Amino acid sequence: MKIISLASRNIKEVYRDPVSMLLGLAMPIALLILFSSIHKKVQLDMFSPQTLTPGIIIFCYAFMIMFSAMLLAKDKQSALLTRLFTTPLKPSDFILAYILPFIPLALFQTGICLIIGAILGATYQNLILACIIFFFTAMICICLGMILGSFFTVNQVAGVGSLLITAIGLFCGAWTPLKMMGGVFKTIGYALPFAHAVDASKGLLTGSSFSDILGNFYFILIYALVLFVLAIFSFRWRMRRR
Numbered sequence: 001m002k003i004i005s006l007a008s009r010n011i012k013e014v015y016r017d018p019v020s021m022l023l024g025l026a027m028p029i030a031l032l033i034l035f036s037s038i039h040k041k042v043q044l045d046m047f048s049p050q051t052l053t054p055g056i057i058i059f060c061y062a063f064m065i066m067f068s069a070m071l072l073a074k075d076k077q078s079a080l081l082t083r084l085f086t087t088p089l090k091p092s093d094f095i096l097a098y099i100l101p102f103i104p105l106a107l108f109q110t111g112i113c114l115i116i117g118a119i120l121g122a123t124y125q126n127l128i129l130a131c132i133i134f135f136f137t138a139m140i141c142i143c144l145g146m147i148l149g150s151f152f153t154v155n156q157v158a159g160v161g162s163l164l165i166t167a168i169g170l171f172c173g174a175w176t177p178l179k180m181m182g183g184v185f186k187t188i189g190y191a192l193p194f195a196h197a198v199d200a201s202k203g204l205l206t207g208s209s210f211s212d213i214l215g216n217f218y219f220i221l222i223y224a225l226v227l228f229v230l231a232i233f234s235f236r237w238r239m240r241r242r
Helices: 002-014 018-042 049-061 063-077 080-084 091-099 102-119 127-151 154-171 183-189 193-205 210-240
Strands: none
Touching: 002 063, 002 091, 002 102, 018 049, 018 102, 049 063, 049 102, 049 127, 049 193, 063 091, 063 102, 063 127, 063 154, 091 127, 091 210, 102 127, 127 154, 127 193, 127 210, 154 183, 154 193, 193 210
């Protein structure tokens, strides 16, 4: 029950910040509308709502790295965690309690993007399978936030988080296919999970079967599991240094 109590408290903290909520929900809408208007003028497939919607969903998950890291770093700075360390909660319990509040935000953000994309002309197939890709990608970003929040202060999180958001934007292939760009962008992009998530979700939403994107899915799943474990170990390290 203690993990539920801590998760409930964290939910209140997350949704108490209207600026973060607005940024997380308004930005994908603005990006979709912007690129859709460009598509009407230049008629490039890469700017169509059908192509862009999955990529924008993946890119906007990157902001949850900052949000989740900030929450953990603030609690660490305020000594709240020091008091909580006296409870029988394990590191995995703490991490779950900090992850749970961001899952509804990710689901809501995904739903908003899909609805706006559909209004702008996108059509979706295999939506449930695509949502599995979206879920594990969101978990990757949240777990990255947990790792940052464990190691860095609030001010450091702001800088490192901004760099990560920029890097994800450059290497996820949301705006331009990495296979078209080639070179270092393609090499780095496909060493990270985000380009695989964009390719997999695009493929599923346009009719590919799950077997067609199985390699991408395994890549994303392994990243999610490894980062979840690393988040637990990072938090355990923080507990030992209290």
